[in-house]
Amino acid sequence: MKIYTRSGDRGDTAVIGGRVAKNSVRVEAYGTVDELNSFIGAAVTFMDAESYSDMRANLLEIQHELFDCGADLATLQARSFKVEPAMTERLEASIDRYEQETAELTHFILPGGSIVSGQLHMCRTVCRRAERQVVALAQEEEINTEVRTYLNRLSDFLFMLARAANAREGVEDVKYERGGKVFRTRS
Numbered sequence: 310m311k312i313y314t315r316s317g318d319r320g321d322t323a324v325i326g327g328r329v330a331k332n333s334v335r336v337e338a339y340g341t342v343d344e345l346n347s348f349i350g351a352a353v354t355f356m357d358a359e360s361y362s363d364m365r366a367n368l369l370e371i372q373h374e375l376f377d378c379g380a381d382l383a384t385l386q387a388r389s390f391k392v393e394p395a396m397t398e399r400l401e402a403s404i405d406r407y408e409q410e411t412a413e414l415t416h417f418i419l420p421g422g423s424i425v426s427g428q429l430h431m432c433r434t435v436c437r438r439a440e441r442q443v444v445a446l447a448q449e450e451e452i453n454t455e456v457r458t459y460l461n462r463l464s465d466f467l468f469m470l471a472r473a474a475n476a477r478e479g480v481e482d483v484k485y486e487r488g489g490k491v492f493r494t495r496s
Contacts, residue, residue, distance in 0.1 A: 326385030352428035429471035
């Protein structure tokens with residue numbers, strides 16, 4: 310099989326149910342999800358296989374789910390979708406679990422600390438951009454709205470994972486110094 314087809318040389322691309330311009334909001338949305346997937350793959354390369362085995366496994370599952378998000382976003386006509394509420398619920402359970410590894414959050418924090426945390430914060434910001442692209446697409450066309458919910462929760466998960474990575478490495482989160490306490494205490 311040849312990797313190139315030449316079918317997109319005119320500036321359009323195939324999606325499930327037809328063809329669209331390569332700069333369409335739809336392609337921007339699933340293209341940004343693909344970019345996020347690449348950033349996650351890169352972040353994993355910084356994780357020690359032993360110390361981060363659970364995080365690596367979670368992120369591998371998320372990479373598969375991001376392909377599911379991309380497939381749902383690349384669909385022009387409604388059909389049975391791949392992204393389901395159970396995927397978002399699993400992220401929420403993981404957020405709660407990883408939060409137990411971290412110090413109480415009282416201030417805004419700056420991205421960084423350890424190398425792994427910095428990489429995960431980069432993933433988080435790309436995830437937020439993907440979410441904005443999906444919101445823009447949903448304003449123009451019908452989509453599986455669970456993708457939007459999943460990406461919203463995924464950015465929270467990546468934030469918590471970045472904090473947990475700092476905690477595992479004994480590195481404090483970098484507190485934003487120009488603000489006061491802004492978060493409620495844990496219940």
